Amino acid sequence: MPSFMHVLTLTLLSGFASAASVIPSFPGLSVNKLNLVEANMAKIATHSWELGTLAETLTELKAPSLSVFSPFDLPPPRHLDSKLNASISEVLDLVTKVIRAKSPDSPTFIDGDGAAADPASLGVAVLLTNWTRTNLSDTSFEVAASQQLNHLLTVVPRADNGAISHREDQVQLWADFIYMVPPYLAYYGALSTGNESIALLQEAYDQCRAYREILRDADANLWQHIVLGTGIQDYTHWGTGNAWAAAGMLRVLETIRHSKVSSKFEGQKANLTSWVNEIVEATWKHQQTNGTLLNVLDDPNSFADSSSTALLAASTFRLASITHDYTHVPAAVKAFQLIEDSLTEDGWLLNTVDPLTFNTPSQPGVYSPEGQAFTILSAVSMA
Numbered sequence: 001m002p003s004f005m006h007v008l009t010l011t012l013l014s015g016f017a018s019a020a021s022v023i024p025s026f027p028g029l030s031v032n033k034l035n036l037v038e039a040n041m042a043k044i045a046t047h048s049w050e051l052g053t054l055a056e057t058l059t060e061l062k063a064p065s066l067s068v069f070s071p072f073d074l075p076p077p078r079h080l081d082s083k084l085n086a087s088i089s090e091v092l093d094l095v096t097k098v099i100r101a102k103s104p105d106s107p108t109f110i111d112g113d114g115a116a117a118d119p120a121s122l123g124v125a126v127l128l129t130n131w132t133r134t135n136l137s138d139t140s141f142e143v144a145a146s147q148q149l150n151h152l153l154t155v156v157p158r159a160d161n162g163a164i165s166h167r168e169d170q171v172q173l174w175a176d177f178i179y180m181v182p183p184y185l186a187y188y189g190a191l192s193t194g195n196e197s198i199a200l201l202q203e204a205y206d207q208c209r210a211y212r213e214i215l216r217d218a219d220a221n222l223w224q225h226i227v228l229g230t231g232i233q234d235y236t237h238w239g240t241g242n243a244w245a246a247a248g249m250l251r252v253l254e255t256i257r258h259s260k261v262s263s264k265f266e267g268q269k270a271n272l273t274s275w276v277n278e279i280v281e282a283t284w285k286h287q288q289t290n291g292t293l294l295n296v297l298d299d300p301n302s303f304a305d306s307s308s309t310a311l312l313a314a315s316t317f318r319l320a321s322i323t324h325d326y327t328h329v330p331a332a333v334k335a336f337q338l339i340e341d342s343l344t345e346d347g348w349l350l351n352t353v354d355p356l357t358f359n360t361p362s363q364p365g366v367y368s369p370e371g372q373a374f375t376i377l378s379a380v381s382m383a
């Protein structure tokens with residue numbers, strides 16, 4: 001991992017001081033503060049995608065060597081030493097609770113309130129729990145994982161270009177899907193062998209490609225939020241939607257890169273990298289002077305949203321650590337400073353969008369589980 005402090009110093013020394021010199025000091029969150037933010041998230045995460053995002057966030061925060069962003073090859077170790085076992089225990093406990101509560105014939109890990117994609121956000125953690133389990137006669141995790149996979153691949157309806165619907169009852173695409181499903185398909189592939197491995201990694205990539213084909217607006221290089229189908233639609237360039245897309249594609253990219261068959265996917269990895277970069281580059285053009293992004297990225301009448309600001313900063317740090325192109329890091333550092341300043345003493349992120357309406361700020365005293373998670377992801381991505 002490169003140190004972004006080092007990069008900023010170099011930027012300053014090499015004369016490109018204007019962007020970097022407004023940054024008063026290298027920001028960072030103490031471990032205590034991060035633990036508060038995390039405990040708060042765990043308190044308020046209830047929906048399926050919030051639990052899945054919590055599991056991913058806990059992995060990146062507490063057991064980073066088991067995250068796809070670590071430099072280690074996949075699959076992960078089968079046997080966890082006691083230190084690693086303790087670090088990942090909250091994730092394993094969360095998954096165990098979810099799978100114990102699941103009825104054996106349910107095709108999904110958990111109820112998704114009509115969303116086909118959201119339950120799958122728990123999938124990487126379920127696969128990790130299966131892979132590292134000590135009770136080898138307990139097949140419940142792998143049975144659940146295979147039911148969830150088959151449901152996504154063979155039951156959920158698809159758009160004409162092959163995009164698996166975000167919803168169960170009709171074909172409708174949400175940018176959120178990219179964080180919920182492709183990372184799961186890819187991780188399943190990286191833990192499989194032979195043709196299945198290649199087919200699932202390819203499917204993860206194909207879903208990103210198919211979603212981008214439909215959701216991306218070429219003139220803005222940003223993604224719409226919800227299209228096709230009936231009922232709710234949102235054609236805006238929603239900050240959180242673009243953040244889900246960028247962060248999800250990064251997880252797929254890293255899973256492919258650390259898989260045994262990485263060398264068979266050169267073109268796919270290059271495309272994923274450029275698709276993440278496309279969002280990151282378009283995003284920071286709309287950054288406000290205090291570092292924030294707006295809830296609808298390119299709508300000046302929209303309101304400031306710290307949640308999407310945090311996940312887009314996280315994605316910018318992650319991308320830079322892969323490509324070693326640090327162009328957008330100063331913007332993301334400035335955004336991170338705003339996130340740090342938007343945290344209360346007791347670890348709640350202020351000025352978030354209400355993640356259930358998409359288009360209104362959170363009510364005073366109400367906090368966003370996503371905002372809590374994205375704060376942690378931005379901090380661990382910068383480290």
Ligand SMILES: *[C@@H]1O[C@H](CO)[C@@H](O)[C@H](O)[C@H]1NC(C)=O
Nearest residue numbers: 080081082085086089092134
């Ligand atoms: C791992 O941690 C769990 C608690 O989360 C504990 O029950 C189990 O015995 C530990 N396993 C090992 C191998 O240390």
Ligand SMILES: *[C@@H]1O[C@H](CO)[C@@H](O)[C@H](O)[C@H]1NC(C)=O
Nearest residue numbers: 127130131132142145146191
């Ligand atoms: C579950 O874990 C076992 C190792 O204990 C592994 O052989 C199997 O492939 C895993 N299943 C999945 C779906 O990853």
Ligand SMILES: *[C@@H]1O[C@H](CO)[C@@H](O)[C@H](O)[C@H]1NC(C)=O
Nearest residue numbers: 134135136137138139140141
């Ligand atoms: C291991 O899993 C099997 C199958 O679920 C179960 O019957 C058994 O009680 C478990 N063993 C332990 C030690 O938990």
Ligand SMILES: *[C@@H]1O[C@H](CO)[C@@H](O)[C@H](O)[C@H]1NC(C)=O
Nearest residue numbers: 192193194195196197198199
């Ligand atoms: C894997 O794919 C190759 C090429 O398509 C095919 O020849 C082979 O039979 C497949 N193997 C398995 C185990 O499905």
Ligand SMILES: *[C@@H]1O[C@H](CO)[C@@H](O)[C@H](O)[C@H]1NC(C)=O
Nearest residue numbers: 209265266267268269270271
């Ligand atoms: C990468 O994207 C380009 C441009 O859209 C496309 O022509 C190419 O087929 C893609 N590569 C792969 C491996 O999908």
Ligand SMILES: *[C@@H]1O[C@H](CO)[C@@H](O)[C@H](O)[C@H]1NC(C)=O
Nearest residue numbers: 288289290292303304342351
């Ligand atoms: C940052 O600036 C935006 C306007 O560009 C404003 O709406 C928002 O309240 C500011 N945020 C903070 C934390 O001052």
